[in-house]
Amino acid sequence: MNRSYSRDTVEKSRHIPVLVDEVIDNLNCLRGGIYVDSTLGEGGHAQRILEVILPGGLLIGIDQDGEAIRRAKENLKKYKENLLTFERAFSEIGTILESLRIKEVDGILFDLGLSSLQLQDATRGFSFQKDGPLDMRMSESTRLTAGYLLNTLSFDELVAILYKYGEERWAKRIVRRVVESRRKGPVETTFQLVEIIKRAIPRSAWPRRIHVATRTFQALRIAVNDELMVLERTLPQAAGFLKKGGRICVISYHSLEDRIVKNFFREYRKQGLKAVFPKPVTPTREELQINPRCRSAKLRAGEMDPLHL
Ligand SMILES: C[S@@+](CC[C@H](N)C(=O)[O-])C[C@H]1O[C@@H](n2cnc3c(N)ncnc32)[C@H](O)[C@@H]1O
Incomplete structure (x- = not known):
């Protein structure tokens, strides 16, 4: 890396x-x-x-x-x-x-x-405001990236991560979209994921105080680094x-x-x-x-x- x-x-x-x-x-x-x-x-x-x-x-x-x-x-x-x-x-x-x-x-x-x-470096993939690879590893010795989890885990496993580590109540809808998208090709970038999240959550339900992707990004980061x-x-x-x-x-x-x-x-x-x-x-x-x-x-x-x- x-x-x-x-x-x-x-x-x-x-x-x-x-x-x-x-x-x-x-x-x-x-x-x-x-x-x-x-x-x-x-x-x-x-x-x-x-x-x-x-x-x-x-x-x-x-x-x-x-x-x-x-x-x-x-x-x-x-x-x-x-x-x-x-x-x-x-x-x-x-x-x-x-x-x-x-x-x-x-x-x-x-x-x-x-x-x-870490947050401002697009190549680390932590920020939903910068386009970059879905990496999110804090240490070079960590094996799994966020992209790997998103593209390989089952629907249930991903939903569990989003609920547990992001307290994201729209977890199922988001993961359904991820699974649909990865059938066409891997989800590889932060902006690809942000778009998926935006399409999955009804506009009227977007949170007011935080970005719509905050909870998903938090969940993946916690999972990648086992925080x-x-x-x-x-x-x-x-x-x-x-x-x-x-x-x-x-x-x-x-x-x-x-x-x-x-x-x-x-x-x-x-x-x-x-x-x-x-x-x-x-x-x-x-x-x-x-x-x-x-x-x-x-x-x-x-x-x-x-x-x-
Ligand atoms: C909020 S920043 C710390 C900022 C620091 N207090 C300062 O004033 O510059 C958190 C730091 O903790 C490191 N970190 C997070 N989890 C860690 C872990 N399990 N072991 C070692 N470092 C970790 C991150 O890499 C990051 O550099």
Whole structure:
């Protein structure tokens, strides 16, 4: 897969970190501490964490997207003495920390979803606003693309994906159109899929606040990258590395992710993880004006109870 980005993509795409002040406050960043940014992206949150933990601190940055790692390293080059980066899935957080002989850390951040760079690059196939191949893989090591799923899965399997991961109530109609279309030839591009979705959903039922293709694209992306399963498995693993008093912050961008995070906090209570605030923190009106993309963001934070035995 060619992961070189045009200058145009790179310049337009600079990712604006979401809820960054709230993350810094709630991750309880301390000078000299050890932190993990499990979704390094272009290093926006990482930069703010590094500014607080220096001198002497260490930030371990993980991202499964090689281009994100390259961009973050470039953006954070002045902090290179205090930054270690890993082009890996965050499900490998345990292996990574063990390889560094680190038993516990002061804080761990997950800022889920996509970066602007990924979204704006048509060749990645994440955006229904750009024409490109139906790829949607976050990592080069992922085997299946969205196009492969669309063109090979059965009607029932595709409907299940759209219901489960997109909460798309028009799933059956959309998939019926996909199946009809692929009889004539494979569905290969994002715009081909957008057209199919537009024709499948009656105009009067198109959602007002989101694009008509949002739910289908979300569902396919989650399926391709197995996002929910990976998140569910990784959160408890990560919490196992928190010091007493250590913090974990998770920013989610849709209700399926947030449900997993909420349940994780509830279930991990027995292991001493206290939610820092009862309800998730959402962006302020000012932040929404600067960065409309953050409108669905929700931050939840937990602290490993220092008194827990
Ligand atoms: C919203 S962006 C993070 C942006 C970053 N906080 C910043 O300020 O630049 C999410 C990043 O998480 C990465 N990501 C998503 N799922 C991942 C996983 N399972 N393992 C590793 N990285 C993942 C994506 O590749 C993407 O770069």
